[in-house]
Amino acid sequence: MAHPIAPAVTPAITPLSVKAIAPWAVLFGILLLTLLYFVGAEQGATSLISGEAVHEWVHDGRHLLGFPCH
Numbered sequence: 001m002a003h004p005i006a007p008a009v010t011p012a013i014t015p016l017s018v019k020a021i022a023p024w025a026v027l028f029g030i031l032l033l034t035l036l037y038f039v040g041a042e043q044g045a046t047s048l049i050s051g052e053a054v055h056e057w058v059h060d061g062r063h064l065l066g067f068p069c070h
């Protein structure tokens with residue numbers, strides 16, 4: 001008994017608009033800048049969180065990205 005092969009259905013591809021992407025780009029930009037702050041500048045006088053926990057947690061990333069440390 002032969003089974004007919006169903007034709008492949010390709011979903012319609014709609015192009016993304018800048019309007020649709022803009023809020024996500026802003027959100028991820030803010031998240032990346034926050035992460036960059038914690039990796040690059042969260043120590044000493046610019047520290048928002050007291051103690052060394054954040055600095056120690058991101059210490060390897062700090063050296064990997066070339067920020068001055070110690």
Ligand SMILES: [Zn+2]
Nearest residue numbers: 059063069070
């Ligand atoms: Zn270091």
